[in-house]
Amino acid sequence: MAHLLVVESWVGSMSRLLPRAIGEGGHEFTFVTRDLHHYLRGAGSAGPHPLLAARNIITADTNDMDELLPHLERLHAVLAFDGVVSSCDYYLPAVARIADRLGLPGPTVEAIEGACRKDLTRRVLAEAGVPGPRFALCADTAQAAAAAREIGYPLVVKPVDLCAGMLVREVRDERELELACRALAEFPVNARGQDRTPSVLVEELLTGPEVSVETVSFGGVMGVVGVTDKSIGGAPAFIETGHMFPAGIAPESEGGAVDTAVAAVKALGLDRVVCHTEIKLTPGGPKVVEVNPRPAGNRITELVRHVTGIDLAAACVDVALGRTPDLTPRPTGVHSAAIAFLLPDTTGTLTGIQGADEVRAQPGVVELTLAEPGRAVRAATSNNEYLGHIMTADTRGSGAREAAERLIARLHPTYEEGPAEEGPPEEGSAEECSVEPSAVPA
Numbered sequence: 138m139a140h141l142l143v144v145e146s147w148v149g150s151m152s153r154l155l156p157r158a159i160g161e162g163g164h165e166f167t168f169v170t171r172d173l174h175h176y177l178r179g180a181g182s183a184g185p186h187p188l189l190a191a192r193n194i195i196t197a198d199t200n201d202m203d204e205l206l207p208h209l210e211r212l213h214a215v216l217a218f219d220g221v222v223s224s225c226d227y228y229l230p231a232v233a234r235i236a237d238r239l240g241l242p243g244p245t246v247e248a249i250e251g252a253c254r255k256d257l258t259r260r261v262l263a264e265a266g267v268p269g270p271r272f273a274l275c276a277d278t279a280q281a282a283a284a285a286r287e288i289g290y291p292l293v294v295k296p297v298d299l300c301a302g303m304l305v306r307e308v309r310d311e312r313e314l315e316l317a318c319r320a321l322a323e324f325p326v327n328a329r330g331q332d333r334t335p336s337v338l339v340e341e342l343l344t345g346p347e348v349s350v351e352t353v354s355f356g357g358v359m360g361v362v363g364v365t366d367k368s369i370g371g372a373p374a375f376i377e378t379g380h381m382f383p384a385g386i387a388p389e390s391e392g393g394a395v396d397t398a399v400a401a402v403k404a405l406g407l408d409r410v411v412c413h414t415e416i417k418l419t420p421g422g423p424k425v426v427e428v429n430p431r432p433a434g435n436r437i438t439e440l441v442r443h444v445t446g447i448d449l450a451a452a453c454v455d456v457a458l459g460r461t462p463d464l465t466p467r468p469t470g471v472h473s474a475a476i477a478f479l480l481p482d483t484t485g486t487l488t489g490i491q492g493a494d495e496v497r498a499q500p501g502v503v504e505l506t507l508a509e510p511g512r513a514v515r516a517a518t519s520n521n522e523y524l525g526h527i528m529t530a531d532t533r534g535s536g537a538r539e540a541a542e543r544l545i546a547r548l549h550p551t552y553e554e555g556p557a558e559e560g561p562p563e564e565g566s567a568e569e570c571s572v573e574p575s576a577v578p579a
Contacts, residue, residue, distance in 0.1 A: 139219040139458050141166040142209070144228050144235065145199050145329070146188055148176055150436050151224035151450065156187035158450040164458075167193040167216060169209070171200060171330070199228060200331055206238045213239050220457035226300045227329050229253055229430060242459030244430065248406040252430040256297045256338050258405065262425055265404035268397060269425045270341035277337075278318040284339045285314055293340045293375075296321055298333055301434075301520040307342060307373040314339075343417040343424055348384050348391075350398035351433060351441060352412045353452045353462050359399055360464040362447055364391050365437050368538075371480070374518045379545075381475035381538040382440035390418050397423040405430075409456045411449055413437070435520070436504075436528060440474040443503065443530055471530045474503070475537035477545035479524040481514040485552040487524065492547045496527065501540050504528040507548075514552065524550055 146152035168191035176186045223232045236243030251257045256274045273284035294317040295305040306317045351362040366384035398414035413433035415426035438449040446467030455462040497505045507525035531537040
């Protein structure tokens with residue numbers, strides 16, 4: 138039995154999958170957090186959050202590495218950790234530093250920091266010749282305007298250190314650019330209390346279908362698990378409205394996406410890590426959107442598991458323990474699996490979602506998860522505002538996406554209108570909904 142250290146987490150999907158994978162692997166874990174109430178609030182109606190089933194729960198300031206590292210070093214001498222993990226993007230650099238300090242398996246600090254900071258990713262990949270958009274890192278609006286004139290409108294403005302599409306915007310002129318830069322300046326601290334880097338990344342707008350490549354690297358060997366395609370909406374924001382695995386794209390497009398993702402992961406020096414690399418299939422060829430050094434969110438890992446039998450959460454645990462992950466596909470009877478997300482289109486309080494009982498009874502439905510009445514909502518601007526999702530499986534072919542999109546259209550939220558909330562929503566709430574799984578069709 139191994140003993141893992143889990144450092145913070147989202148409170149939804151992957152934070153539930155990781156404890157499951159740890160338990161199914163015959164292991165145990167200690168959970169360390171700066172705010173236990175965050176996870177008590179996120180438990181939902183299904184009972185205590187799985188993270189609270191840890192062998193030990195430690196309260197410590199996970200944002201202060203000068204305090205955290207020696208504290209965990211003392212705990213390690215007593216509890217003997219075998220590996221360290223997190224499902225929260227904001228703590229992946231901390232996990233790498235902890236692994237380095239305690240002599241535990243893991244990727245290098247430099248590699249993780251290079252992947253978690255979007256500007257560093259761009260520089261590393263550009264130097265390595267991995268295709269991506271033209272870009273500029275800007276300290277203020279004036280620099281951003283100068284970069285925009287050189288790159289050309291329309292373009293993309295994004296933070297270097299947020300996730301879930303937070304404050305990522307397409308801008309078409311200097312006025313929209315100014316508004317996007319102002320929104321970033323007005324959000325100086327993320328939802329976990331960490332100071333943000335105030336720089337702005339200005340990028341060429343990439344056009345074409347978007348996919349992600351799911352990989353696992355261990356001991357210098359990279360396993361490609363597959364390619365997921367995604368639907369994007371919500372312009373001028375970039376909101377993921379759905380995914381399907383495997384991607385319904387031509388073999389040559391899939392091969393190009395895989396080659397580009399593998400080159401990006403290698404250029405960043407990532408090893409002993411599960412990666413989720415997003416690629417745009419542009420008219421000029423595949424180009425990297427970003428590299429995420431952790432398993433995919435938005436239940437993509439479950440799409441992969443339903444189709445291939447490969448458990449990416451278990452692979453994440455294995456590589457954190459310094460063990461070769463099992464990436465052997467197994468027959469599941471499922472040819473494609475898809476997820477579609479329900480998005481609010483107004484501001485107010487959710488009073489209900491019509492059509493849920495009818496949709497839940499449809500063949501091929503694997504999961505239907507919906508927010509409960511009483512939730513404050515506003516029109517979606519990122520992946521953080523989902524009202525729920527439907528997951529479908531097709532045992533015959535690639536029809537899972539069509540089924541998911543058809544069924545999500547039958548769900549109709551109702552609202553009591555109210556005033557708009559101030560500021561961006563909390564990061565990670567894309568994973569906040571509880572999950573109601575049902576059996577995968579035979």
